[in-house]
Each structure stands twice: as structure tokens, then as C-alpha cells.
Amino acid sequence: MSNVIDGRAVAEKVYVDLRGEIATLKSKEITPGLAVVLVGDDPASRAYVRSKDKMSRELGLYSVKLELPAATTQNELLARVEELNRNPHIHGILVQSPPPKHIDEAAIVRALDPRKDVDGFHPLNVAKLALGDPSAVVPCTPLGVQRMLIESKIDIAGAHVVILGRSMIVGKPLALLLMQKTKGGDATVTVVHSRSRNLEAITRSADILIAAIGRAGFVKAEHVREGAVVIDVGINRVDDPANERGYRLIGDVAFDEVAAKAAAITPVPGGVGPMTIAMLMANTVKAARQSL
Ligand code: NAP
Numbered sequence: 001m002s003n004v005i006d007g008r009a010v011a012e013k014v015y016v017d018l019r020g021e022i023a024t025l026k027s028k029e030i031t032p033g034l035a036v037v038l039v040g041d042d043p044a045s046r047a048y049v050r051s052k053d054k055m056s057r058e059l060g061l062y063s064v065k066l067e068l069p070a071a072t073t074q075n076e077l078l079a080r081v082e083e084l085n086r087n088p089h090i091h092g093i094l095v096q097s098p099p100p101k102h103i104d105e106a107a108i109v110r111a112l113d114p115r116k117d118v119d120g121f122h123p124l125n126v127a128k129l130a131l132g133d134p135s136a137v138v139p140c141t142p143l144g145v146q147r148m149l150i151e152s153k154i155d156i157a158g159a160h161v162v163i164l165g166r167s168m169i170v171g172k173p174l175a176l177l178l179m180q181k182t183k184g185g186d187a188t189v190t191v192v193h194s195r196s197r198n199l200e201a202i203t204r205s206a207d208i209l210i211a212a213i214g215r216a217g218f219v220k221a222e223h224v225r226e227g228a229v230v231i232d233v234g235i236n237r238v239d240d241p242a243n244e245r246g247y248r249l250i251g252d253v254a255f256d257e258v259a260a261k262a263a264a265i266t267p268v269p270g271g272v273g274p275m276t277i278a279m280l281m282a283n284t285v286k287a288a289r290q291s292l
Helices: 007-027 043-059 074-086 105-111 123-131 140-151 171-179 199-203 255-259 272-290
Strands: 033-039 062-068 092-095 160-164 188-192 208-211 229-232 236-239 247-250
Touching: 007 043, 007 140, 007 272, 033 043, 033 074, 033 272, 043 062, 043 272, 062 074, 074 092, 074 105, 092 105, 092 272, 123 171, 140 171, 140 229, 140 272, 160 171, 160 199, 171 188, 188 199
Parallel strands: 033 062, 033 092, 160 188, 160 208, 208 229
Antiparallel strands: 236 247
């Protein structure tokens, strides 16, 4: 049985560091401020926004939760983003994804002040990450995966990392991050996706296998080499009448059979999820520090 990496415990370590940094910033009369914007009333998005707001308050950040009706127009949303761009008390802005269909999400991301883009999705931040510029704001989930590997003392340098999934939110930025020529990087990275041939042979050659495809229990024992590290980014809802909510959350990895083979593995929930919120807080603090 493998070592189960506890994402909540790693996130707690991050918060200990952040509390120190926040105290230092406050001594310079700067309270890091985060604005989270929700358009519409999608229940999952609402829950995410609530937990981000709660965590900000617990850390003593200045937190603004902006809840806008589903009928908000593109121009109205752009105007709110502009206000937040100009607000000196706000260092980080996050527009919860996905917005309603009539909103052009890419245009909203481009309208953000890149210094306040704590999701790291603005083209300038994407370019900075590709260039290895340390001032880049890096997307929270990839940053959380990297931090988790570092805190768990898993060797990244020289390791063959195979990432399942090539999205702009997880797979692609994670590949850039782990191949960087810096601490926490230097990996040999392979990215596989729905058009990849010989997927199983590739995943089996991974020292570190990271699954981010959104397919419940896709990664089975035969995808994994004995002794590999397996990080499960996936969050999938599956029906579960025994659960009071009528569903439960599971990852992209068939946990039990893979855990029997892997050296270390992350659970779902309680793995990468808590790290994503921790990194949102870290990005907000970084944005406040860089505003000095
Ligand atoms: P996405 O945008 O849907 O991208 C999925 C990627 O997986 C695509 O690149 C797709 O390939 C690839 N893929 C899909 N089916 C595949 C298959 N059968 N074989 C190989 N590759 C396949 O998803 P995402 O936003 O990256 O999210 C992925 C998962 O992570 C979801 O479950 C999401 O809920 C979860 N997530 C979790 C967190 C967290 O905090 N823990 C944060 C973000 C996302 P193509 O490009 O070829 O279509």
C-alpha cells in the first residue's frame, strides 16, 4: 500500500508560511485583497466561491465577494472588472469559471490587470510562465501540484513526469512549470491527451503520473509502474444514492487498485483540491507583495 499524500496537511503548511508573509505586509500597511466574482447561480461555482471567501477571511485578507445575476451582460461584467482593476485595496481578481454562455470568458480574462490575475490565465502570465519569468502568476492547480510534490520530498529533477490532459488550466501550465530550469522543475515531461497513441505504454513509463482528464477512475493499475508517484487532479461527480447529496466526488484514478502499486498517491477529495485554494491565497499574497 502506498503513502497517501494528505493535501489538507500540505495546505496547512502553506498557510503557516502565508500567515507570516501577511503579517509582514500588514506591518507595511498592506492588507492583501482578493475579489471573487460570480456570475449566475451555478451551485458548484457558488460553493467554490464561498470556500475561497471563507479562506481569505480566515487568513485575514481583505475579501470581496461579488455575486452578479445570470443576466449580467458582457459590458456590465467588463465594467465591474475595470472597477476592480482600479481599486487599490484589491490585489487579486478571480472571475469564477464557467460564466453563463453569453459571456466571452477569454475577453474577460484579457480585461483583467495581469498583475491582479491570480488565476494566472491572462496571456501575459501565460507568456511569462513559458519564459520562466519569476514574476509570472502561475495557475493555482499546477502550482499546488508542484508544491505538493516538493513538500512531500518527491524528486522532480530528472524524473519522467507524464501528464494526462493538456488543458490551459492544468495540463499545459503544469508541463511548463515542471520542465523549468529551476527548483521544483528540471523534469522530463510528456503530455498525453485524447489523440495520443500507446497511452498505456507512456503512462507506465512515468516516475510521476499526473491525471487531469475529468474521467472518473480512468487510470487503472495497468497504467502505472510499480513504485510510481500518482497525483490525481480529477474531480468527478458520480451518482451515489447512499450519500445524502445523491452523489460523491471521485478522481481520475481508480484509487484502491493504483494505491496497491504506487509509492505515493493523492486521494480525492483531500488531495489536490485543498492545494488549489491554498495557491489562490499564495498568488493573492504574491500579487500584493509585487504591488509594493
Ligand atoms: P478539460 O479542459 O476538459 O481537459 C481535459 C483534458 O483531458 C484534455 O486535454 C483531453 O484531451 C484529455 N482527455 C480527455 N479524455 C481523455 C482520454 N480518454 N484519454 C486521454 N486524454 C483525455 O479538463 P480540465 O479543466 O483540465 O480538468 C481536468 C480534471 O481536473 C476535471 O476532473 C476537473 O474537474 C479537475 N480539476 C480539478 C482541480 C482541483 O483543484 N483539484 C482544478 C481544475 C480541474 P483533448 O485535449 O485531446 O480533448
